[in-house]
Amino acid sequence: MTLEDGGAGLALHDTTFVVVDLETTGGRSTDSAPGRGDHDRITEIGAVKIRGGRVIGELGTLVDPGRSIPPKIVALTGITTAMVCDAPRIESVLPSFLEFSRGAVLVAHNAGFDVGFLRAAAERCGIPWPRPPVLCTVKLARRVLTREEAPSVRLSALAELFRATTTPTHRALDDARATVDVLHALIERVGNQGVHTFADLRAYLPDVTAAQRSKRHLARAMPARPGVYLFRGPSDEVLYVGTAVDLRRRVAQYFNGADPRTRMKEMVALASRVDHVECAHDLEAGVRELRLLAAHAPPYNRRSKFPHKWWWVVLTEEPFPRFSVVRSPRHDRMIGPFRLRADAAETAALLARFTGVRTCASRLSRSARHGRACPERELSPCPAAREATAEEYAPGPARAERLIAGYEHTALRAVLAEVDDLAARGRYETAARLRDHAATAIDALWRGQRLRALVDVDEMVAARPDGAGGWHLVVVRHGQLSAAGNAGRGVPPMPVVEAISAAAQTILPTQAPLGGALVEETALIARWLAQPGVRVVRVSTESENGYASPIGAAGVLAEWSALARSARIAARQPADEPYDDRYGSSVTPRTRSLDVQAS
Incomplete structure (x- = not known):
């Protein structure tokens, strides 16, 4: 059994780990500015597959980054541009690495760096990222070792502390081999603390309080379904409201330390039970969360502590x-x-x-x-x-x-x-x-016109593909969610549409604004309807135009407004930074305003 098969409870001795290390042209895994394309690239991948304390495979290769390697990186790693000019590109290396590491736990020293580069490379190559479980030996070392024993958790320092058989050299395979020895030494340290499975190790890794551990049973009654969960305090008051695509997994994270926020630990210590509401899909969960936040104002939700009190121009x-x-x-x-x-x-x-x-x-x-x-x-x-x-x-x-x-x-x-x-x-x-x-006025006008267009619709039924051959369905009345449902793969959707429409909540519009609908709810529904693949099944409205904005709406100037915001951001750049002049400039180089010809 692998972790992909649900084997998170495998003994550490039977768990497969792939220890990976990368060399790159720098530290930016993604673009530092939209459109500039100046991210750094991978120059070498080294990976060691281990299970039961034994090495069962290795992968190592240079990678052509498609650009020159900076001199400071050459000095650090010894990898020159000439060495990688005939190496394979990441487009051909990454699929081999993902196959090599399939079903294993990815391990890296400072995993955020290495996994971040791999994930960004997969995105640029159009390869789905498999989201494997990840273990960071830096975090594990900080959890296991005292400051006196290990003042530094750099790989070279830990390799020396644990007398690793391979010395780190800033070359990918050597550093991966050194990390293997560090990982084995750290796992030996936690074995006498009751950590015997990867699930135990994942729960042990953060600083979990005794109060959190003692309440893990509260997550066992949660279904593995999308929905909303409510933490309740000793007087049955609502402490916190959240949404999840998998209620059981998300609620369990509050008790194994996966959420590092201090306020969440405090909230869990106060909680006496966790209620939940199953939902058909993410839109229903998001709407129910907004309504519960408005009704209860939970003290541990940031959106309750700082609610949006909207202003209007009338x-x-x-x-x-x-x-x-x-x-x-x-x-x-x-x-x-x-x-x-x-x-x-x-x-x-x-x-x-x-x-x-x-x-x-x-x-x-x-x-x-x-x-x-x-x-x-x-x-x-x-x-x-x-x-x-x-x-x-x-x-x-x-x-x-x-x-x-x-x-x-x-x-x-x-x-x-x-x-x-x-x-x-x-x-x-x-x-x-x-x-x-002008940009602020255009945005406000267009936002209000879009929301009012949705509020003016008596009833709308819409569907979105669920990614598995079925459909997520919603019934929206006067800008509010009235019903939600699913038509699974192979299930005719129209009978489901008729059933949820018949059982949908009746919405009676009240005084402005937006007929009594929550601004956040109507905006959330409008964003959902604008997603790719969403289909409007039917619309019932007194307006002859259906769900539409008038032709003279401010949306015709939305592109101008977006460019104006970009120009404002560009004008704030320090004078010694290169300026992205894609939008043109109608003023002096120091001011950098926008060419304001409207389209």
Whole structure:
């Protein structure tokens, strides 16, 4: 039996380990900046397969990294560019290594480095990463050895401490052989502490408290199914809520030390039982988690401690409407949600300026004339600072309403045109500030329009492939999850759709925002629906367009907004760093703004 067959309880003597070591061109296994492609690459792989204290196989090869090897790496490892020019590429070496290590525990000294490079190489080669169990001899050494015995846990220091038969040389196979001796010595140390299987070793490796160990039985009643789990305290209060694709495995991790967070150890010490709710799939689990967090505000959930109290920009209902920043809108003429009040206020001021909506906060009667009563007429000119009756003022709020509803975006186009004009006149800092405010406004408008489009749908049934020939099914009503189910491989899905639709929860929309739906829930459903492979089975709605946003929605400028955010990030780079100029620049090299021509 191997670990792949569920043999985590195998005795250590019968467990197969593959000890691996890599040499690379540097320390970056992935790109340090999107699109730059400057990750480092593997130059050598060395691996030793062992079981029962005996070596049963070795694998060692140089790897052509497709680039020159830096001089400092040559000095460290002795591997030169000439040595690897005729070596195989990682695309041909990696499948052989994965076959060599199949069913075994991967062992490495500082495993995060070696496994990180292997995983990144598999991703770039389009090879599925098998997610083998991993053992780090650095972590094991720190757990087993005292500081007095081993002030350093570097491989060379441990090899000397345990009198390894091979001296580390910064060559992959030599270092892997030295790590084998270190692993055997460390396993001998834990044998007299009741660690006899790999499961015992995995539980022993972290610093597990006695309170955690004593409550391992709480995980045994969990099913190996997706769902939500709730840790409850001595007074039956909810301490923590989480989701899992495998409830039994995830809950067990809290008792074997796999979760190193101090607060989780404290929470487990207080817990008296663990409840669970089985779910059909990940979307149902995520929605149930959000609802439970909102209902119980568990003290050990970060999202409960710092809940999102959203801000909205609304168009007020009065003879001379204006934009106002509020917590709880009472109608659907709103923009948002915003996390920060400052972003909401800046968006309100920007859109007021380009739609002609007033910014003064006075409440004006219908018989008043705006310009005459406006207190901002002289010091801070109001966008609508002219003497106008309510009827003459009305076109501005009408433009704002059409902008919010997604029927036109001429105001946003006017903002972009002004950004271009400011940059053309050399007013780069002002253009950059306006660009950033415009991106925030576009994102908020588009986010709200997408969520409202989902909330406006009376009922939607959607399906996503489950990866095994079946379907994950959902029923969504007014932006909230009403039912969820599965149609397994070979099961006709439509009868299942009819059954879950008939049993689905009835949703009665309430006051704005979003008809009473949680912002987080509607956003989670919208992201799920946007995933590749999702199919809309049917839609029931009063709107003739079905599940759709108006053609004038802010989404047409979403790409411009994304580029604006990229330009803002690029402008923050230190002056001595190379600048990625893929997006073009319409300002001086020091400011690095965006070419703001809208598509």
